[in-house]
Amino acid sequence: MKVIFAGTPEFAAVALQSLHEAGFEIPLVLTQPDRPAGRGMQLQSSAVKQYALSQGIEVLQPLSLRMDSKDPQRAEEAKAAHQRLLSTPYDVMVVAAYGLILPRSTLDLKPCLNIHGSLLPRWRGAAPIHRAIEAGDRETGITIMQMEEGLDTGPMLLIEKVAIDDSDTTGSLHDKLAALGGKMIVAALQNYAQLEAVAQPEEGVNYASKISKEEAALDFSQSAEEIGRKIRAFNPFPGAHGTVNEVVVKLWGAEVVAASGPAGQVLSADAQQGIVVACGTGALRLTSLQKPGGKRLPAAEFIKGFPLEGLRFA
16 A cells, blocks of 8 residues: 655654554655754754655655645645645555645545544644643543544544543653554554544534643633643643743643642742642642753752742742
8 A cells, every 4th residue: 555644743753654664655755844943943854754754755845735825836836746646656645743734636636544633523623632631631542534624524434542641741642642643544554445434423522723832821810720731731832831020930840739828829939848839729839840041940959049939920
């Protein structure tokens, strides 16, 4: 079976590697254009491109696949990409976190399967892992689905659940789901003729909107449980934070404790009790923090260079 693969971040690269190592022929990979990244804002290739090139797989990086785009450059690149797909013999396209919309002209060429990091239809959209943790879900999973023009609305072929642990961050859960997605897409293609497509339920649909940096500013009038979930959901990106004496402090780890006080008030900040901050309901013991320009530090180390006793998070 010949597979064209479309994806961009590490989540997708794991699936691409799984397909390649399982012996599927991959004549072409689609991924997003190189983007500026890091402190020097140097152009950086996607994780998918890096893996594809390391294996000698051809890479195509169109700005868009929509031939009807009003942007002439995007339209021309889309037409060129479409012709490349037409001239490439393949049986199926596998898509994982590609980041570009696949138009009807692409979907109609060959079957398109998507690796989605949610138990559909629970979280459709761009950030299902973040939103599952933020919402307090106890489980998530991977859905292998047939793609159609609607956003993650296609029929499901395979689905497998994963428990969300109280200690899971988006980073740790991402790694679990990426590995599972790679395993499941290999199984799906190896047994493709036997798979049965099942329509998604009409109830229980939620949209996992893209994470914005503005969301990372914590509101300590919320409950300790809500804030704790946000800290886990926004780790590693964009990093939840609070402001103390006009200094933005990123919070990477916390646990709910039984304490109370004015919302945002630091109730303790010492080696014995740790950094305990009151919330709208309950309190959090902060376990990992970072000040601007510094490293992530355990609470006991952080307060040596940034005393918090008696201060308040805004």
